[in-house]
Amino acid sequence: MKTDWKGKRVLIIGGARQGQALARWLTRHGARVTVNDRQSSEAMRAAQDALADLPVTWVLGGHPLELLDGADVVCLSGGVPLTNPIAAEALKRGIPLTNDTQIFMEIVPCPTIGITGSAGKTTTTTLVGRMAKSAYSGDKRLSHVIRHMSAWLGGNIGDPLLNYVDDMQPDDLAILEISSFQLEQMTISPNFAAILNVTPNHLDRHGTMAAYTAAKARILQFQTGQDAAILGRDDPGAWNLRDKVRGVLYSFGFSQLSSGSRGAFVRQGVIYLRTKEGETALLGETDIQLRGDHNRLNVLAACAIACAAGLPVEAIKAGIQGFRGVAHRLELVREWNGVHWYNDSIATAPERTIAAIRSFDEPIVLLLGGRDKNLPWEELAALVHKRVDHVILFGEAAEKINAALRAAGPGQPPYTLACCTGLKEAIQAAARAAEPGDVVLLSPGGTSFDEFRDFEERGEVFRKWVSELS
Secondary structure (H helix, E strand, O other), X not given: OOOOOOOOEEEEEOOOXXXXXXXHHHHHOOOEEEEEEOOOOOOOHHHHHHOOOOOOEEEEOOOOHHXXXXXXXXXXXXXXXXXXXXXXXHHHHOOOEEOHHHHHHHHOOOOEEEEEOOOOHHHHHHHHHHXXXXXXXXXXXXXXXXXXXXXXXXXXXXXXXXXXXXXXXXXXXXXEEOOHHHHOOOOOOOOEXXXXXXXXXXXXXXXXXXXXXXXXXXXXXXXXXXXXXXXXXXXXXXXXXXXXXXXXXXXXXXXXXXXXXXXXXXXOOEEEEEEOOEEEXXXXXXXXXXXXXXXXXXXXXXXXXXXXXXXXXXXXXXXXXXXXXXXXXXXXXXXEOOEEEEEOOOOOOHHHHHHHHOOOOOOEEEEEEOEOOOOOOHHHHHHHHHHOOEEEEEOOOHHHXXXXXXXXXXXXXXXXXXXXXXXXXXXXXXXHXXXXXXXXXXXXXXXOOOOOOOHHHHHHHHHHHHHOOO
């Protein structure tokens, strides 16, 4: 149900990009907006400047509960947990909570694709976006082109789509990456809902795997029989949610696709799609220009999602061909003195670091650290003992990771180890340890919040400092 925002007193908690998108859209639709952030006025200067032309009230430096006294609705940015005292007090008072994605879903006039998962969301969402834009662009290479339409890509990546929803048309397609943080408050599901995988992540926020899984499963909860769900069938966390599917089920994976089922699979090195009309060969796995089995799965996921949404086969192929990945995800930064430096700053969980390590055959100098999310490090520690030549630890989680490494194997470890305070010192230590033919891999396994604003800033700084090595 659409809300009439005219005259509503709206409190937005968090003034980053989601909060700014909310402030712009809500003020444009007549709401009286207050933006509240715990950071100081100095730290939020750029955000205030970005909204300087709007009648927005700013309250910075904390979350005073008296802000709730005049609020009709509270909008939470993704980084604000429901346990935050001001959010908990709003719930106690019965003040409705919402977020930018929920508001977008209430008003979006066109079909939506929503993609969530513990890993691979951004790469998969970007691939689906490329496929949709190929279909909707009028590309002359395509034999079946969807004309006079637009594909919109955003959500938890790029710009919040709330910035553009007023320009969308009924025949368009909106593609969103959706986090578990956003899903906690959502009561609307996308028409095409994908869960790539559900593995330990964000337990510092959700507390337990059961709570984390429940948040992910909400993307399916409000679908109808006219919708479609896409699940990773090789991942138990995602596949165990198939009994919650209300519409048509598609799946993807390396395992065999059961008879009569729909989705993406591989046969003799070729990616296939199966629908109710039959099977279609797409392209060979050798055409995928991304490292690692995890990225092959991301491609299969994107193919299944695009197929469920009815995108033409030619557009699906075009989206894959020439795609070399997105920033901060196994991104080659530089070759220097015979050493290849890779930026995998997006790897904020040990599982993602495991996938990154398995993408290389070369000797590895591994930069691990940041802030821990209360996740298990044992499996990664065991792999480090087998595959890594040099370990450079940095940031808040360094000692916890070091303890896991010590517990992984008795005696002298087969790698050298250095502990550093921050990322710059870690880069310098890696430069000293690396030899020609090595790979230096920033794949931290922890978040960036002990030193940087987000993983993107950490990756950008890594690029800069590595490029300055001489």
